[in-house]
Amino acid sequence: VPISNIRNFCIMAHIDHGKSTLADKLLQLTGTVQSREMKEQFLDNMDLERERGITIKLQAARMRYMFKTKPYCLNLIDTPGHVDFSYEVSRSLAACEGALLVVDASQGVEAQTLANVYLALENNLEIIPVLNKIDLPGAEPDRVIKEIEEVIGLDCNNAILCSAKEGIGITEILNAIVERIPPPCDTAGSPLRALIFDSYYDPYRGVIVYFRVIDGTIKKGDKIYFMASKKDYFADEIGVLSPNQMQVEELYAGEVGYLSASIRSVADARVGDTITHHGRRAENSLPGYEEATPMVFCGLFPVDADQFPELRDALEKLQLNDAALKFEPEDSSAMGFGFRCGFLGLLHMEIVQERLEREYSLNLITTAPSVVYRVNCANGDIVNCSNPSLLPEPGQRRSIEEPFVKIEMLTPKEYIGSLMELAQERRGEFKEMKYITENRASIIYDLPLAEMVGDFFDQLKSRSKGYASMEYTFVGYKESELIKLDIQINGDRVEPLSTIVHKDKVILMGEEQISEKKLLSKLSTQLSGS
Ligand code: GTP
Numbered sequence: 001v002p003i004s005n006i007r008n009f010c011i012m013a014h015i016d017h018g019k020s021t022l023a024d025k026l027l028q029l030t031g032t033v034q035s036r037e038m039k040e041q042f043l044d045n046m047d048l049e050r051e052r053g054i055t056i057k058l059q060a061a062r063m064r065y066m067f068k069t070k071p072y073c074l075n076l077i078d079t080p081g082h083v084d085f086s087y088e089v090s091r092s093l094a095a096c097e098g099a100l101l102v103v104d105a106s107q108g109v110e111a112q113t114l115a116n117v118y119l120a121l122e123n124n125l126e127i128i129p130v131l132n133k134i135d136l137p138g139a140e141p142d143r144v145i146k147e148i149e150e151v152i153g154l155d156c157n158n159a160i161l162c163s164a165k166e167g168i169g170i171t172e173i174l175n176a177i178v179e180r181i182p183p184p185c186d187t188a189g190s191p192l193r194a195l196i197f198d199s200y201y202d203p204y205r206g207v208i209v210y211f212r213v214i215d216g217t218i219k220k221g222d223k224i225y226f227m228a229s230k231k232d233y234f235a236d237e238i239g240v241l242s243p244n245q246m247q248v249e250e251l252y253a254g255e256v257g258y259l260s261a262s263i264r265s266v267a268d269a270r271v272g273d274t275i276t277h278h279g280r281r282a283e284n285s286l287p288g289y290e291e292a293t294p295m296v297f298c299g300l301f302p303v304d305a306d307q308f309p310e311l312r313d314a315l316e317k318l319q320l321n322d323a324a325l326k327f328e329p330e331d332s333s334a335m336g337f338g339f340r341c342g343f344l345g346l347l348h349m350e351i352v353q354e355r356l357e358r359e360y361s362l363n364l365i366t367t368a369p370s371v372v373y374r375v376n377c378a379n380g381d382i383v384n385c386s387n388p389s390l391l392p393e394p395g396q397r398r399s400i401e402e403p404f405v406k407i408e409m410l411t412p413k414e415y416i417g418s419l420m421e422l423a424q425e426r427r428g429e430f431k432e433m434k435y436i437t438e439n440r441a442s443i444i445y446d447l448p449l450a451e452m453v454g455d456f457f458d459q460l461k462s463r464s465k466g467y468a469s470m471e472y473t474f475v476g477y478k479e480s481e482l483i484k485l486d487i488q489i490n491g492d493r494v495e496p497l498s499t500i501v502h503k504d505k506v507i508l509m510g511e512e513q514i515s516e517k518k519l520l521s522k523l524s525t526q527l528s529g530s
Contacts, residue, residue: 001073003254004183008075008212010092012120013102014110014469018132022102022164022173023061023076029170030063030074032243059198059210060256061243067178074177075256077197077212079116085344086473087290088198090119091272094288095197095212095256098126098181100173101154105131105139105161108440109151111410111471117152126181129159130173135166151436184254191282192216192224194275199266201321207263210241211275212256214286219250223278224261227285229268232278233261267323292324294342295403295474296349296453297386299330299367299496300356301338303522307362308337314360315339318352325352330387334494335365336526340387346453365518368499368509369453374401374477389495391484400500401477403449406431408442409460411468416441418463426451427480427502446475448502485510489523 013019027033063074079092093099099120103109120127129148131141145156160176162169198210218224222235238259239247251257263269270292274285302311312329319325326342343349349369356362372386376398385391391400407428409419416433420443423430428445435441447456452472460468485506487497497519501509514520 001071003186003188003252005070005072006075006183006254007072007098007177007181008077008096008184008254008256009098009100009177009181010077010079010096011100011102012079012113012116013132014104014107014113017102017104017107017110017113018164019102022100022130022132022162022170023078025164025167025170026074026076026174027061027063027243029167029174030065032061032063059200060241060258062240062256063242065174065178067175072178074174075212077256085348086115086119087292088271089116090123090288091195092197093120093123093125094286095195096123096125097184098128098177100128100130100177101148102130102132103144103148104133105141105144106133106136108144108147109410109436110469111408112469114152114408114410115471117154127154128173128176128180129154129156130169131159131161132164134161134168135163147437147440186253187215188217188253190215190253191280192218192222192275192277193282193286194218195286196269196271196273196275198271199269201266202260205237205260207260207266207269208245209259209261209263209269209275210256211259213251213253215253215282216277217250217252218259218275218277220247224259225276225278225281226269226273227276227282228270228273228289231263231268233263235259235261237261265320265323267319270323292344294324294326294372294386295345295449296343296369296371297340298343298349298369299335299338299340300327300353301335301365301367301496301522303363303365303518305336305526310360311339311356311362311364314356314362315341318355322352324348330496332495334489334492334523334526335496336522338365338496340496342386346457363518365516365522367496368513370499371403371449371453373482373500375399376401385500388484388498388500391498391500399479400482401479402482402500404446404475404478405449405452405472406444406475407447407452407470407472408444409468409470410436410440410442411464413439413441415464415468416443419443419460419468422456422459422463423447426456447472448480449474450500487513489527494523 011019059078061076065072077092079089149156160172193215194211194213196211199207220238224235225232239245240257272289276282315327324344327339330340331337375383375385378396423445428447431444433443481503482500483503485499485501486493
């Protein structure tokens with residue numbers, strides 16, 4: 001189809017508001033997949049995932065759609081659903097001209113929805129509001145529309161009412177995508193610039209890169225250059241996702257596709273990198289690229305020391321597919337051999353831990369998560385410290401600064417009190433509270449990241465009976481009264497168990513650490529009963 005008939009869009013939604021169900025319906029109605037095939041395909045992928053320990057997700061899909069007798073090509077680009085991955089979300093949005101904003105008509109605007117909308121507005125996307133689940137008896141589309149208008153300031157005059165489950169409103173959504181989202185700019189004549197919005201590692205073909213051609217064209221066999229990783233490759237295979245991979249010879253500005261080029265690790269094809277031609281290089285890379293910076297660290301030790309080589313292999317395998325995962329060996333006489341690992345955030349940490357235990361059958365001990373502290377040393381040096389056991393001794397340091405995040409909690413008004421208490425207990429500094437509608441409030445605090453890493457999110461959910469949601473952004477470093485908590489066994493310091501804590505919380509943290517059952521059993525075998 002001509003470029004004027006291409007539409008690139010993504011779906012933004014809070015967890016459980018119906019993104020996957022809607023995506024499935026769009027694929028079905030456009031005949032991209034049959035409903036039966038979809039189930040089978042899903043199951044196949046799950047089996048594969050179990051067998052080979054890799055995740056194959058639907059990351060993008062090309063749909064054909066006839067509108068007023070003309071064929072259109074609609075590219076749906078998936079976005080990850082969690083705040084830890086907001087960088088990845090921002091790159092997916094940068095590959096689109098428009099977005100469906102899906103809000104559950106029986107619920108309302110959530111913190112995550114807000115954050116995504118702001119990202120979409122920053123990327124100048126056309127936003128189409130979609131009120132989902134109107135089949136539910138509790139659906140109140142008018143109330144939720146008012147909320148979207150008041151909270152986000154988005155015009156909802158032509159919001160679409162839909163039930164992804166019952167298949168209501170799906171055609172209206174497809175028509176709106178064609179009519180309201182602008183086509184890509186035609187810059188096929190410029191030097192190639194393609195934006196990587198996702199990549200995954202395939203053990204047989206190497207890394208598969210998903211990209212959107214922003215300018216120029218890319219052909220099979222082209223010698224290409226990745227501007228951030230500064231590496232050259234040959235594009236052995238290029239293709240489109242419909243939604244299965246289908247090879248093509250060439251892709252033009254505005255199109256979305258994949259390539260494989262014998263790339264050995266996703267770290268060499270990072271989300272946000274720009275692909276250009278080796279011979280005819282683009283002058284500037286596309287804006288917005290960021291290195292992955294781990295924010296949260298912890299030690300991982302196998303309960304059974306014999307599993308150390310397996311743990312190393314498993315981490316190496318996961319890293320092939322996860323550019324943000326960092327690790328280095330760590331050992332101590334009490335804990336044995338293990339790794340100190342870095343993650344984007346708590347969810348990322350939990351996913352990795354769970355995959356190691358579930359897919360690689362490892363039994364692991366995880367030490368208390370830590371953030372990266374900034375230490376002002378007596379000699380004037382500033383040292384970043386992500387491993388508490390390496391913290392300079394009191395005499396050698398002047399002060400310790402810790403990272404702070406700004407958190408925004410959205411909550412029904414009856415839980416305001418208990419959520420403010422929670423933030424207060426976690427050393428939060430109150431910033432702002434306002435009613436966004438008659439019954440819901442937004443509460444903003446500056447909070448030490450270290451206090452959020454842990455059970456903050458679970459507490460937020462349980463104290464609000466599941467009704468509150470939250471969002472956070474990194475704001476910077478501030479000095480705090482922090483000290484190092486060491487744990488000694490028979491007079492010997494167990495370094496991997498050292499943590500940096502606020503002076504008021506030392507006892508609590510120490511007690512928590514040493515009451516961990518797995519840890520105690522590990523220590524007693526490692527130290528053979530001493
Ligand atoms: P995550 O994958 O967890 O981010 O959720 P999601 O936003 O993709 O939501 P998903 O499509 O998995 O839907 C969440 C739940 O809502 C499922 O149980 C769906 O069956 C249900 N659901 C989705 N759309 C509708 C709808 O239109 N009406 C009703 N009644 N239920 C729906």
